[in-house]
Amino acid sequence: MTAVQLASECAQQFAKRAEAYDRDAAFPSEDIDDLRDAGLLGLLVPERLGGMGAGFETYTDVATTLAHGSGASALVFNMHAAVTGALATIPDDLARQLGVPEAFFADRDRLLADAAAGALYGVAITEREAGGRLSAMRTTFAPEGDGYRLRGHKSVCTGAGHLDGYLVAARAADGTDEAPRVSYFLVAASDGLTVEPSWDPLGMRATASNGFRLDIHVPAAALIGRLEGLAVLLAYAMPQWLVASYASVYMGVAEAILAEALAYIGARAVAGQSAGLARVGFVRARLGRAEAQVAAARLVLREAGRSVDARPVDPETVRWVYRAKLLAGDAATEVATSCTEACGLGVLRRGAVMERLFRDARSGAVMPPSSDVCADVLGTAALGLDPVTGSDVRPW
Numbered sequence: 598m599t600a601v602q603l604a605s606e607c608a609q610q611f612a613k614r615a616e617a618y619d620r621d622a623a624f625p626s627e628d629i630d631d632l633r634d635a636g637l638l639g640l641l642v643p644e645r646l647g648g649m650g651a652g653f654e655t656y657t658d659v660a661t662t663l664a665h666g667s668g669a670s671a672l673v674f675n676m677h678a679a680v681t682g683a684l685a686t687i688p689d690d691l692a693r694q695l696g697v698p699e700a701f702f703a704d705r706d707r708l709l710a711d712a713a714a715g716a717l718y719g720v721a722i723t724e725r726e727a728g729g730r731l732s733a734m735r736t737t738f739a740p741e742g743d744g745y746r747l748r749g750h751k752s753v754c755t756g757a758g759h760l761d762g763y764l765v766a767a768r769a770a771d772g773t774d775e776a777p778r779v780s781y782f783l784v785a786a787s788d789g790l791t792v793e794p795s796w797d798p799l800g801m802r803a804t805a806s807n808g809f810r811l812d813i814h815v816p817a818a819a820l821i822g823r824l825e826g827l828a829v830l831l832a833y834a835m836p837q838w839l840v841a842s843y844a845s846v847y848m849g850v851a852e853a854i855l856a857e858a859l860a861y862i863g864a865r866a867v868a869g870q871s872a873g874l875a876r877v878g879f880v881r882a883r884l885g886r887a888e889a890q891v892a893a894a895r896l897v898l899r900e901a902g903r904s905v906d907a908r909p910v911d912p913e914t915v916r917w918v919y920r921a922k923l924l925a926g927d928a929a930t931e932v933a934t935s936c937t938e939a940c941g942l943g944v945l946r947r948g949a950v951m952e953r954l955f956r957d958a959r960s961g962a963v964m965p966p967s968s969d970v971c972a973d974v975l976g977t978a979a980l981g982l983d984p985v986t987g988s989d990v991r992p993w
C-alpha cells in the first residue's frame with residue numbers, strides 16, 4: 598500500500614472520532630496510534646533508518662489526505678513531520694558549510710530512527726509576546742555543565758503533554774536583540790516541562806495546543822546542529838517545513854469543505870427539499886468558484902512540493918512555498934465562508950461536520966506566517982528587495 602493509501606485509511610477512522618475530540622478539545626490519541634501503526638510517523642525518515650523515505654511532495658499528499666478526516670489530527674501529524682522532514686532533508690553539504698560538526702549527523706539519525714519506531718515530536722516556537730517570530734523569542738538557553746539550561750514559556754504547542762520530544766526555539770541568554778543567536782533544541786518529555794491547560798479555541802480544537810513552562814537541563818546533543826544561531830538562518834533559506842507544511846493541512850480542510858458542500862447540496866436536490874438547491878444558479882456559482890479556488894491552490898501546493906524535492910535551497914522554491922501557504926490558507930477561509938452561505942443553516946448546527954470544518958478553516962490564514970506576512974514576503978521578492986532587510990515586517 599502507498600503512503601497516501603495508508604493515510605486515506607487513517608482519515609476514514611479519524612472522521613468517525615473527530616466530533617468527540619473536537620467537542621472536548623482533547624488530544625486525538627487514537628488517531629495518532631493509527632498513524633503510528635501505519636508507519637506514517639516514519640514517513641519522512643530515510644529507509645536506512647527504518648522509515649518510508651518520502652519527500653515533500655508525498656508529504657503534502659499524505660497531510661492533505663489526513664485532513665479530509667480530521668484537520669486537527671493532520672495538524673498534529675504536520676508538526677511531527679516538520680521536525681522529521683527538516684532533519685531528514687537538510688542537505689549534508691549545506692549543514693557542513695554552515696559549520697555543523699560531524700557529531701550532529703549521529704544525533705540526527707538517532708532522532709529520525711526513534712520517529713520511525715513511533716516517537717512523536719512537536720514544535721514549540723510561539724510565545725505570547727513574540728508570536729511565531731523566531732528573532733523575538735524570550736525563552737533562553739545558557740551553557741550549564743555538559744549541556745544547556747532552557748528557561749521560558751511557550752504559549753501554544755500542538756500536542757503539549759502528549760509528545761516524546763519538543764523542538765523548542767530559544768535565544769542565547771547572553772545574546773542581544775540585534776544578534777539574538779536563536780537556536781532549536783530537541784527536548785525530551787520530562788518533569789522540567791510543565792503543561793498549562795490553556796487551549797480552548799474556536800477551531801482546530803483537537804490539537805490540544807496547550808502552553809508550557811520549561812526550566813530544564815538538556816545535554817549538548819539536544820542543540821540541533823550542535824551550533825548556535827541556526828534557526829533564523831534556516832527559516833529564510835529553507836522555510837518549507839515552517840511554511841508550506843501547514844498549507845497541506847489547510848488544503849485538505851478546504852477540499853473537505855467543498856466535498857461536504859457538494860454532498861449536502863446534491864442531497865437536498867435529490868430529496869426535493871426546498872426548491873432543490875442545485876437548481877439555484879448562484880448556489881452553483883459559489884460551488885464553482887470554490888472548486889476553481891481549491892484546484893488552483895492544489896496546483897500551487899503541488900508545484901511547491903516538486904520544487905522543494907528538486908531544489909530545496911533556492912529562492913524560487915522559497916517563493917513557491919510562500920505562494921502555497923498564502924493560497925491554501927486563504928482558500929480554506931474563503932471556501933468555508935462561501936460554501937456555508939451556499940448551504941445555509943442546515944450545515945451549521947453544533948456537531949455538524951461542516952460546522953467543525955468552518956471553525957478549523959479559520960486558523961489557516963492565522964498560522965505563521967499569516968496570509969498577510971506571506972503576501973508581504975512575495976511582494977518584497979517581486980519588487981526585487983532584499984528578503985531580510987527589504988521590508989519593515991520580519992517574518993522570522
Ligand SMILES: Cc1cc2nc3c(=O)[nH]c(=O)nc-3n(C[C@H](O)[C@H](O)[C@H](O)COP(=O)(O)OP(=O)(O)OC[C@H]3O[C@@H](n4cnc5c(N)ncnc54)[C@H](O)[C@@H]3O)c2cc1C
Nearest residue numbers: 720721722723728729753754755801806960965967990991
Ligand atoms: C491550531 C493551531 C495550532 C498551533 N500550534 C502551534 C505549535 O505547535 N507550535 C507553535 O509554536 N505555535 C503553534 N501555534 C501558534 C501559531 O504559530 C501562532 O498563532 C502564530 O505564531 C501567531 O501568533 P499569534 O496568533 O499570537 O499572533 P500575534 O503574534 O499576536 O500577531 C497577530 C497578527 O499580527 C501579525 N503580526 C504582528 N506583529 C507582526 C510582526 N512584527 N511581523 C509580522 N507580523 C506581525 C501576525 O502575522 C498575526 O497575523 C498554533 C496555532 C494554531 C491556531
